[in-house]
Amino acid sequence: MTKKERALQAVQRLKQLYPDAICSLESRSPLQLLIATRLSAQCTDARVNIVTKDLFAAYQTAEDFANAQISDIERLIHSCGLYKTKAKDIVNMSKMIVEEFGGQVPDTLEQLTRLPGIGRKTANLIMGDVYHQPAIVTDTHLIRITNRLGLVDIKDPYKVEMQLKKLLPPEGSSDFCHRIVHFGRDVCKAQNPRCGDCPLADICKQTGVNRKTA
Numbered sequence: 352m353t354k355k356e357r358a359l360q361a362v363q364r365l366k367q368l369y370p371d372a373i374c375s376l377e378s379r380s381p382l383q384l385l386i387a388t389r390l391s392a393q394c395t396d397a398r399v400n401i402v403t404k405d406l407f408a409a410y411q412t413a414e415d416f417a418n419a420q421i422s423d424i425e426r427l428i429h430s431c432g433l434y435k436t437k438a439k440d441i442v443n444m445s446k447m448i449v450e451e452f453g454g455q456v457p458d459t460l461e462q463l464t465r466l467p468g469i470g471r472k473t474a475n476l477i478m479g480d481v482y483h484q485p486a487i488v489t490d491t492h493l494i495r496i497t498n499r500l501g502l503v504d505i506k507d508p509y510k511v512e513m514q515l516k517k518l519l520p521p522e523g524s525s526d527f528c529h530r531i532v533h534f535g536r537d538v539c540k541a542q543n544p545r546c547g548d549c550p551l552a553d554i555c556k557q558t559g560v561n562r563k564t565a
Contacts (some may be wrong), residue, residue: 357554358502358518364550365530372526374480375533376400381456381481382448383407385466386416386441388473394431402428413454416445440468458482472508479525487512487519488528492535499539501556 352360366372375396378384383403390399406427410416416424424438431437444466448454456477457463463474472488479486487493489508493515497503503514519527538545552558 352554354502355518357500358515359520360554361500361502361551362520362523362527365527365534366523368550369530369533372529374476374529377403379407381477382413382416382445384480385444385456385469385473385477388476389440389444389468390428390431390437392437393433398431402431413445413448413456416441417449419445437468443467444469456481471512475512475525479528483525485516485521486525486528487515488525489515490528490532491541492532492539493528495541496531496535496539499544499555499557500551 374384376384376387376391377400378387386406387399387403390402406424409423409427410419419442421438421442424441425434428434428437428441447466448456452462457466458478458481460471460474460478463469463477464471472490475486475488478484479488489511494503494506494508494511497511497515498506502518503511505511505514515524535541538549539551546552546555546558549555549558
């Protein structure tokens with residue numbers, strides 16, 4: 352089986368396992384998704400969803416965030432970790448969105464990665480979820496699992512993204528990334544993956560190799 356054939360098998364099986372490819376971060380607008388994703392760095396999505404309830408109740412628009420006091424944002428997002436840097440980025444990215452993009456979250460990867468605190472991972476999430484463009488979100492789950500499956504052979508996020516672009520159907524790449532996150536939490540965990548219950552075990556390059564079956 353070639354890498355591309357293995358990738359297509361993974362895409363189809365995870366689609367059956369998780370029909371609804373839903374981002375686990377809760378949001379009601381492109382701006383909220385952008386901010387929630389920035390908050391998720393080194394923080395669980397569950398914690399972010401708790402924090403953003405109060406944050407998004409207090410601030411609704413890019414103008415609201417742009418005019419906010421950084422100390423007020425810090426207070427609301429304190430439990431997310433790295434809160435000082437994240438608060439500064441949220442205010443500064445909102446100012447740029449207001450000043451350069453008319454208050455709307457930009458719609459190209461190049462523009463998104465110009466925003467303070469926004470890298471390719473977050474930019475790709477916005478491109479896929481908001482603008483419905485082909486996108487590959489290289490979070491820790493995607494990197495870990497695609498390496499285990501033998502689809503990629505490197506840990507660098509950018510290089511993983513470039514390798515997967517050659518293997519994944521463009522129209523399904525964004526949904527695949529969401530499904531991988533759920534799969535990584537449920538089955539293919541970082542520690543003690545549940546290989547015995549894995550629907551991808553027969554196409555996985557590392558099943559049973561130096562890993563425990565739970």
